[in-house]
Amino acid sequence: MRDLLVVATKNKGKLNEIKEITRDLPLNVISMEEAGISEDIDETGSTFEENALIKARAVHGIIGAMVMADDSGLEVDWLNGAPGVHTSRFAGEGASDMDKINKLLGLMKGVPFEKRKARFVCAIAVIMPDGESFTVRGTCEGYICEEPRGKNGFGYDPVFYLEEFGKTMAEIDLDTKNSISHRGKALRLMAEELKRKLKR
Numbered sequence: 259m260r261d262l263l264v265v266a267t268k269n270k271g272k273l274n275e276i277k278e279i280t281r282d283l284p285l286n287v288i289s290m291e292e293a294g295i296s297e298d299i300d301e302t303g304s305t306f307e308e309n310a311l312i313k314a315r316a317v318h319g320i321i322g323a324m325v326m327a328d329d330s331g332l333e334v335d336w337l338n339g340a341p342g343v344h345t346s347r348f349a350g351e352g353a354s355d356m357d358k359i360n361k362l363l364g365l366m367k368g369v370p371f372e373k374r375k376a377r378f379v380c381a382i383a384v385i386m387p388d389g390e391s392f393t394v395r396g397t398c399e400g401y402i403c404e405e406p407r408g409k410n411g412f413g414y415d416p417v418f419y420l421e422e423f424g425k426t427m428a429e430i431d432l433d434t435k436n437s438i439s440h441r442g443k444a445l446r447l448m449a450e451e452l453k454r455k456l457k458r
Contacts, residue, residue, distance in 0.1 A: 266327035306381035330380035380440040396443030
């Protein structure tokens with residue numbers, strides 16, 4: 259019998275990534291839509307972990323099964339950690355990726371490279387069927403470069419510079435990105451924790 263894991267997302271790419279990471283676990287991974295849940299959940303937390311827990315608890319309250327939710331974003335040291343939990347709405351509702359990048363670069367104009375340190379953060383929350391919960395966090399460190407580079411990726415990837423590769427996140431291949439990304443790291447931590455819990 260495979261345990262049901264409902265993922266609080268409508269993003270098919272994210273769902274496939276989770277299925278891949280958890281493929282060795284006795285889990286049947288489905289999206290909230292496949293579970294018949296279409297609610298939009300307000301993310302009102304002040305941290306990535308709080309937002310992930312809000313989403314996971316909302317879906318768990320409806321279905322009672324094991325639920326996983328994540329929240330992720332960009333923290334820029336020069337901007338005191340902004341955009342942070344407001345990453346997706348940083349340039350206003352409905353703004354394009356380019357709008358967000360342009361707003362960020364405008365705020366960073368003239369800031370020297372060594373002060374442009376930033377990180378991508380992903381927090382994942384899992385609620386077990388009995389209501390027990392845990393969170394994990396993955397980060398990827400880098401710098402905000404002065405202009406977009408690369409065609410891979412999405413969001414802020416074209417201006418997120420990885421010093422160890424000499425490239426932006428949008429210039430590296432997908433396999434490399436998945437091995438170093440904040441979401442990849444958080445998903446692997448989640449899979450390890452689930453493996454321990456499912457053995458009990």
